[in-house]
Structures are given as C-alpha cells and as structure tokens.
Amino acid sequence: xxxxxxxxxxxxxxxxxxxxxxxxxxxVGCTAIALVAGLVWPKTYESTTTVQxxxxxxxxxxxxxxxxxxxLGIGNASSxxxxxxELMKSNTVLQPIxxxxxxxxxxxxxxxxxxxxxxxxxIENTKQTNLIKVTAKGxxxxxxxKISQDVVNNFLDMMTGMNKETQSLLVQFLxxxxxxAKQESDEAAKKFAEYQKEHKIYxxxxxxxxxxxxxxxxxxxxxxxxxxxxxxxxxxxxxxxxLNEMKAGSQSYNINDNATVQGIRxxxxxxxxxxxxxxQRYTENNPQVIAAREQLGKLQSCLTNEVNAxxxxxxxxxxxxQAELLKTQAQAQATIATAQASExxxxxxxxxxxxxxxxxxxxxxxxLEYKRDAEIKNQVYINLVQQCEKSRVxxxxxxxxxxxxxxxxxxxxxxxxxxxxxLMTAVGFVLGWLLSFVYGLFVYKKTVR
Numbered sequence: 001x002x003x004x005x006x007x008x009x010x011x012x013x014x015x016x017x018x019x020x021x022x023x024x025x026x027x028v029g030c031t032a033i034a035l036v037a038g039l040v041w042p043k044t045y046e047s048t049t050t051v052q053x054x055x056x057x058x059x060x061x062x063x064x065x066x067x068x069x070x071x072l073g074i075g076n077a078s079s080x081x082x083x084x085x086e087l088m089k090s091n092t093v094l095q096p097i098x099x100x101x102x103x104x105x106x107x108x109x110x111x112x113x114x115x116x117x118x119x120x121x122x123i124e125n126t127k128q129t130n131l132i133k134v135t136a137k138g139x140x141x142x143x144x145x146k147i148s149q150d151v152v153n154n155f156l157d158m159m160t161g162m163n164k165e166t167q168s169l170l171v172q173f174l175x176x177x178x179x180x181a182k183q184e185s186d187e188a189a190k191k192f193a194e195y196q197k198e199h200k201i202y203x204x205x206x207x208x209x210x211x212x213x214x215x216x217x218x219x220x221x222x223x224x225x226x227x228x229x230x231x232x233x234x235x236x237x238x239x240x241x242x243l244n245e246m247k248a249g250s251q252s253y254n255i256n257d258n259a260t261v262q263g264i265r266x267x268x269x270x271x272x273x274x275x276x277x278x279x280q281r282y283t284e285n286n287p288q289v290i291a292a293r294e295q296l297g298k299l300q301s302c303l304t305n306e307v308n309a310x311x312x313x314x315x316x317x318x319x320x321x322q323a324e325l326l327k328t329q330a331q332a333q334a335t336i337a338t339a340q341a342s343e344x345x346x347x348x349x350x351x352x353x354x355x356x357x358x359x360x361x362x363x364x365x366x367x368l369e370y371k372r373d374a375e376i377k378n379q380v381y382i383n384l385v386q387q388c389e390k391s392r393v394x395x396x397x398x399x400x401x402x403x404x405x406x407x408x409x410x411x412x413x414x415x416x417x418x419x420x421x422x423l424m425t426a427v428g429f430v431l432g433w434l435l436s437f438v439y440g441l442f443v444y445k446k447t448v449r
Contacts, residue, residue: 226343264302
C-alpha cells in the first residue's frame with residue numbers, strides 16, 4: 001500500500017516566507033483588482049413600491065383581472081393577489097417601460113418583458129398578507145425609482161381599463177332593459193291617463209283607496225321581483241359573454257335542476273309571500289317583519305352557498321377566474337328562477353286578496369288595474385336605473401382595489417446595492433490568500449520530489 005502523503009506545514013510556511021514578495025504580490029494584486037472593480041463597476045440602485053390589494057375571488061371574476069388572467073394563462077394562481085403579481089409582469093405593463101428606457105437601442109432591441117422582469121424586477125407577495133412589493137433595479141437612483149413607479153402605474157391603468165370594459169358590458173345589458181322598462185312604463189302611464197280622461201275617474205272613493213293601500217305591499221314586492229329577475233338576467237348575460245371570451249362556455253350548469261337548490265328556492269318563495277303579507281299589516285319595525293326578513297336573508301345565504309358548492313365540486317380543474325364566473329352564472333340563474341317564482345306566487349296572493357276584499361264597481365276595478373300596472377312598471381324602471389348607477393359606482397370601486405401604500409423610494413446616490421467596494425475588497429483579500437496558499441503548495445510539491 002502506498003503511504004498517504006503528508007504535508008510539512010512548517011516547511012510550507014518557510015517556502016511562503018522565502019517567497020514573500022510573490023505571495024504578497026498575489027494578495028495585494030487580488031485585493032487591488034477587487035477594489036478597482038468595486039470602484040469602476042457600473043452602479044446598480046434599487047427602488048421599492050408597496051401596494052395593497054383588496055380584491056376577493058368573486059371580484060376577480062367580475063372584474064378585468066379575470067379576462068387578463070385568462071388571456072395570459074395565469075389563472076391558476078392560488079389567490080387574486082398572486083394573480084396581480086403575475087399581471088405586473090405582463091407585456092402590457094412592462095413593454096412601455098422598456099421602450100422608455102435610456103439604454104442603447106441595440107441592447108433594448110432584443111430585450112423581452114420576461115427577460116427584463118428577471119433581470120431588473122423583483123415582485124413578491126408578503127406571505128399571509130395582501131401586500132405586494134415591487135422592487136426595481138436601475139443604473140441611477142432616478143431610473144430605479146421610475147421603473148418601480150411605472151410598473152405600478154401601468155398596472156393600475158391596465159386594471160382600470162379592464163374593469164371599465166367589464167362593468168360597461170353589465171351596464172350595456174342593463175341599459176337595454178332600462179330602455180324596454182321605460183317604454184313599458186310610458187305606455188302604462190299613457191293608458192292610465194286615457195282611462196281617467198275617458199271615464200272621468202280621478203279620485204276613487206274611500207273604499208277603493210283602502211283597497212289600494214292594502215294591496216300596495218304586494219305591488220311593491222312584484223316590482224322588486226321583476227327588477228331582481230332583470231338584473232339577474234343582465235348578470236347572466238355578462239358572465240356568459242366573459243366565459244365565451246375565455247372559451248369556457250361549455251362548462252355552464254343548469255343550476256335550477258339541482259334538487260337541493262329547488263328546495264331552498266321554494267322556501268324563499270314561501271318566505272317572500274309571508275313577508276309581503278306581514279308588510280301589508282305591519283311596519284318594517286314590527287318584530288314579526290324583522291324576524292321574517294332575517295329568516296329570508298339566511299335562506300338566501302343558504303342558496304348562495306349551495307350554488308357555490310355545486311359549481312366548485314364540478315369545476316376543480318378550472319382556473320379561479322373561470323370558476324368564479326361559473327359561480328356568477330349559476331347564481332344569476334338561481335336569482336332569475338327565484339324572482340320569477342316569487343313574482344308569480346305574490347301575484348296569485350294579491351289577486352286572491354283583492355277578491356277577499358269585496359266587490360267594487362267595474363270602473364273602479366279597471367281604474368285600480370291601470371293604476372297598479374303604471375306604478376309597478378314605473379318602479380321597475382326606477383329600480384333598474386338605480387341598479388345601473390350602482391354598477392357604474394362599482395366600476396370606480398373596482399379600480400381602487402389596488403392602492404399604493406408606500407410610493408417608489410429614491411435611493412441615495414452614495415448607497416447603490418451593487419457594487420459594494422468594501423465587500424469586494426475583503427473578498428479579493430481572502431481570494432488572494434487562497435491563491436497564495438495554492439502557489440505555496442505548488443512550490444512545496446516541486447521541492448519534495
């Protein structure tokens with residue numbers, strides 16, 4: 001067996017001392033090279049902007065983020081905040097920044113947004129928070145600050161535009177129904193006025209007035225059910241349009257075929273009729289009315305939860321944006337069916353109640369019908385206009401779902417993140433000694449042979 005070769009460190013030390021000029025030259029040379037490199041290396045600065053998100057999963061589906069996420073193929077992000085992180089790296093956000101850089105054209109020519117994001121950006125979500133930090137690198141403090149600031153500004157502009165487009169689609173569908181409701185309201189008002197003029201009935205007697213007052217609760221509920229149905233239809237049309245953009249229309253569900261959903265819907269219809277009957281007799285502050293309202297609210301929450309559970313169980317393979325749109329679609333279907341069933345039940349109850357209240361002269365009965373029809377259609381029109389305005393307000397609110405917490409910082413000129421001359425000099429010094437040791441070993445081996 002060959003003996004393991006040992007090193008005589010004493011002799012190695014003597015060799016290095018004998019060649020101390022060479023050893024010193026290596027150490028000093030490496031240290032000097034590192035120092036010079038630290039002084040002449042192009043400086044890099046970092047600037048950070050912090051933003052806060054407030055968007056929920058349902059808002060992701062209804063807003064512009066859904067379309068953007070699907071278009072970029074990043075819908076599988078586990079949360080809306082992570083979706084935002086990916087959207088900030090999109091071409092729409094970064095390409096204008098690249099075009100605006102004061103860099104040589106030959107360097108910018110082949111610079112892609114993906115490569116730029118890897119080399120000059122760090123966009124991260126602080127764990128278990130809804131905060132996003134956008135850290136940008138630049139050759140000057142001003143450039144770093146501008147890049148970080150522009151990433152956030154471009155992203156906000158993109159989201160504002162997309163939210164506006166999505167909400168405008170809902171407003172467009174509502175406006176179509178508003179125009180129709182306005183026309184029906186005007187026609188009903190015209191028929192009522194003509195009937196008054198023809199039959200000279202402008203102020204019915206006390207008995208008729210009492211009847212009108214007792215049926216007002218039913219008429220008000222009927223108008224609300226019509227508005228719910230038409231608003232639900234607008235939401236359904238919007239969801240279908242967005243799903244078609246994502247090529248996911250084939251995933252739609254007929255939620256009203258579900259037995260559990262049907263059972264809850266029937267309970268809601270019964271509770272709606274009961275509540276109208278209570279409102280006919282009592283004020284909104286009556287304990288029975290309050291209890292019925294609370295029970296109705298719980299039933300509606302149960303319906304929402306059941307619909308979401310049905311869709312979620314069949315949409316696990318879809319990205320969150322598509323899944324949320326399918327939930328919106330199913331919720332709209334359930335809303336329409338429930339509103340239509342409630343309206344039919346309330347109308348039946350109203351007609352029954354009218355018959356119970358006794359016979360009135362034929363002219364007064366017709367008067368009541370024309371008046372009721374005019375008032376209901378006018379209330380439908382007014383409520384649809386309010387719903388449309390609410391959607392416009394939501395558009396503005398969606399644009400505020402991302403807020404700047406800390407604006408882009410301006411780094412100090414004398415404190416770049418790279419190079420770091422002191423650190424580089426220390427590394428050069430250590431490297432010099434390592435090379436000197438290697439040199440000493442090399443000489444030692446030669447003398448031993």
